Amino acid sequence: MSPVGRAAVYPPDIPFQAQQARGKRYNATIGQITDGMGRAIALPSLAASLGALSPADLSAALLYSPIGGIPELRELWHRWHRPQDAAPSSLPLVTVGLTHGLALAADLFGGPDRKVLVPAPFWGNYRQVFGLRTGADIVPVPAYRDRQWQPTALAEKLAELETGEPAVAILNLPSNPGGYSPTREERRVLIDSLVEASEARPLVVICDDAYSGLVYEPEIPRASVFWELLDRSESLIPIRLAGATKEFVFFGGRVGFLTLPYETASPVAQALDNKLRCLLRAGVGSPVALSQVILAQALRNDAIDQEVAATVELLAVRYRALKRALAETLAGSDTVFEVPFNSGAFAMLELASGLDPEAVRQTLLDDFDTGVISIPPRYLRLAFCSVEAEDIPELVRRVVRGVESLR
């Protein structure tokens, strides 16, 4: 645990005292503007935008959320996501989007010079979340060899560290930018290798499940690796970060969830929960009540499963269009190569050596009216999640022409 993580204790001050006063006939603890019975006095201009909410939901949306999140939503999320046969895990804590959950995990388990291993290429913000904010030492671990995803990459790098030195590893599956999820066999090898690696050191595995559920091939497991890491080894501590962001198309709501690998009532879960609530309050006060209420309403609705499935199917159509376009356009190319992808929101293309992805990106912007993301030293990232299927073949053609123009 980091120095900040060790020092964090939820203080017995105002929220604690207000909690004790709940239900008293005269309650002068609450620093909110209420009708004297604990209900919000909504401004008409705000309430007008939220007219579809019940009075109770409107009040809950306008007042502070409990620091750990609205209990009903925590239960709904728990039920929605947890496989039935998973080992015990905690009721999730609500965060301000998934990134905020990563930042809380970084506060707890990062800290000066802590090694944080990240399969590369990776989402650049890990550097800021773990490195800049806590002083942790980001260690990129090549995730691919010859355009083949390596399930033992993290374990091999961990084996190079001094025995006993605690470490953090990040698992982002489906991956950003790679769009990759392991096969059943690769998943087994990955999990076994992490369990074995945890024999040599305390190992925190951060499961960044941003793209969880966005899986388009029937033979690829959909549930998070987190559930299979539970209860495998005392010194292997998986932490799950998820968000109601992608599957629910609720990017702007900022509702994330942090799940601990222990039963909610256990002393270790209680101790970590206390520290996390302290850090959450110190960083953002409380999570967003409005977004939690809107999400809880959606999760109460029986139709939500089909609605999420329809979103995944929409992405699957775009995914298949991209697969097809790449197969047709890249066949025989010696400049642009497909990196295997099967899930998530993105695909990566690898450029032949000598080609600079940043130069390609600029050319595509300037001469081909086309935007992609460049990832040094040799990748482009294509977001198929936000391009209509019918546009994808032309997108791929322009990318290839852009690359060819720089040969």
Place this chain on the structure above:
Amino acid sequence: MSPVGRAAVYPPDIPFQAQQARGKRYNATIGQITDGMGRAIALPSLAASLGALSPADLSAALLYSPIGGIPELRELWHRWHRPQDAAPSSLPLVTVGLTHGLALAADLFGGPDRKVLVPAPFWGNYRQVFGLRTGADIVPVPAYRDRQWQPTALAEKLAELETGEPAVAILNLPSNPGGYSPTREERRVLIDSLVEASEARPLVVICDDAYSGLVYEPEIPRASVFWELLDRSESLIPIRLAGATKEFVFFGGRVGFLTLPYETASPVAQALDNKLRCLLRAGVGSPVALSQVILAQALRNDAIDQEVAATVELLAVRYRALKRALAETLAGSDTVFEVPFNSGAFAMLELASGLDPEAVRQTLLDDFDTGVISIPPRYLRLAFCSVEAEDIPELVRRVVRGVESLR
């Protein structure tokens, strides 16, 4: 500036590249689920709760906000809050509630062993926001002498520090827990003393304007002290943190604003904005789009001024009820004393020496069905913002009876 503040640089990665691709015919940069034209594909169960929003607002509410906030809302807030004759200040940056703005300011200007002076008694979370998170050294400065608010308290304590040592001072006016705003004359003395103090050192003054606008006496200035600190001294750097929390009764929305004391286009504002966006992205990803859209809708409405005024008047009625009840009930008491208050959401009572406020709180909970907040070593805090006016006389009677029962 703190070590983290110095190191923070907004990275030229995905959001930066996505910004450059905006408007391109083929845009494969965006990691959101859109219709291919940049509009959200809303799940029906989510959209149902937000049915009163226009399609454009609904889409903006569901997708990521720009890291700095939605431009229209930043403009609306700027116009709503800024006095016409104020010196230049920046367009405010949107934060996840006011606490998040404090945390960003702490990241920039706190850091190991930095002295942060706070008038006491104070909101306890400052210890976590500045001390726990950044290692800053919280220095409580007694705000009252003989139950009289001291406008020069911060300057006197600053004068004890080594010349040249940078320092941070927090101004929370109207105050929590004190409910105090300075008179016109006290405000002049306060500001002059801070300007003078800044001759000896770089001085960051954090204006925590959580209760801004909640002022109930006509002769007490309502606008934030921030506006009068602008442009007074090169080495005096006021930072304004405000929230659409209290006046808008939008506690659950988590919309805060951070304003810098420089013109938006100036190099110093641009450099600080770059660092703040880096830290914001590293901590929470982006601010809450949904709440920003709801707030912007309210600010577009001509009725909003009257609605906010009605909220302030509701609190003024409770304030006057409390003033009256205290005057009647405490007259001649030698155990409970009123500490001057004129604004905000709270009033403080001082207990005669020998009385423990925590013991009083427990007695009130156990024997009087009444909840208050205890503040060691000798204060109780009463929240008049959340108690109906007609209940306030009995609340005060119970508090006094509770205290008397412990003599």
